[in-house]
Amino acid sequence: MTNQPLSSNDLTKILIFILLILPSIFFVVGIIPALFLAFGIFMMKKSKDFSHLETAVRNYKYYVLIPIVGSILGSLGVVVFWVFRIDRFDSQDLAIGLAICSGFFTIPLLHIFLVKKLFLSPLKSHADWVAENGIFSGRNGTKKDSLDIVKSEGLRSFSVADELIKWAKLKEDGHITEQEFDDVRKKLLQKN
Template sequence: MMKKNQDFSSIDTAVKNFKGYTWLALIGCALSSLYWGNKYFSEEDGWYYDDEFFASLIFAGIAFAYLIVVQVLFYSPMNRHREWVEVNGIFSTKPKSDKSSVNQSEVDIIKGEKLKQYSVADELIKWAKLKEDGHISEEEFNEARIKLLKRN
């Protein structure tokens, strides 16, 4: 849902369109109920209703229930957490907010197919500098060093 805009506006638009079409269906069912309700009146028998009247009332009730369910169970919770949804949405290309996934991807930086030619010594120097500056732990440095040395 968020691939094009990468924000919450596409969800807002989808819910707005759903509500518009559902309100049209609800109004259509209500008008149908009025039509079928007023069609069967005779002065000696009074009002009597046919199956079409009850069916249109049932469909109007279903449309109204859909409006309530979408608002309460879908849109309101997502809107309360719209910042998280923007970052972690299913089609979002923004970086994930989860710190552990970011740290793991930093350690798994050595992927031979995607990297250009590099010197193992240069990479070890870069990783050592990261460790000295306190950006990575001793364990992460050792993992990267083992991976680099296995490459040769």
């Protein structure tokens, strides 16, 4: 299962995650977490190792925990401030302050849930495929082991000697390597 392309359901989850994270990027607070994920994807594609993406998601979660800690401290600060101001205590102001702090608490928690369920879990279930071919690739990107070096294979008649002379000239001019020349020579001599 890990070396198969992502299903349309998994691709939809990733697209929904991207659409849900766009507003936070628009309001600037989501730029750094998005950069973590983009860098993880870039490094995964470059080295073909899925662990880079897992590390990026882990760093994303740690960075998103900062507002959670801040909102908890802010909530405590709001409560302490309004409780000790007995002369002007207004429960509505306390409720507004706690509502704002709870918003700063729930949005990062929602982001942690979304990155885990809508981004990492679909990619992790297809880790080998994603590392080798990319996220939105439906086709296998690996190259064939035996390349079709001699393009004249489809032609009915050709002179093996003429082909060898052409390939030797390419080798002498430095256009192909010794290994490529040997592969072509073996292929041409096997045909006859």
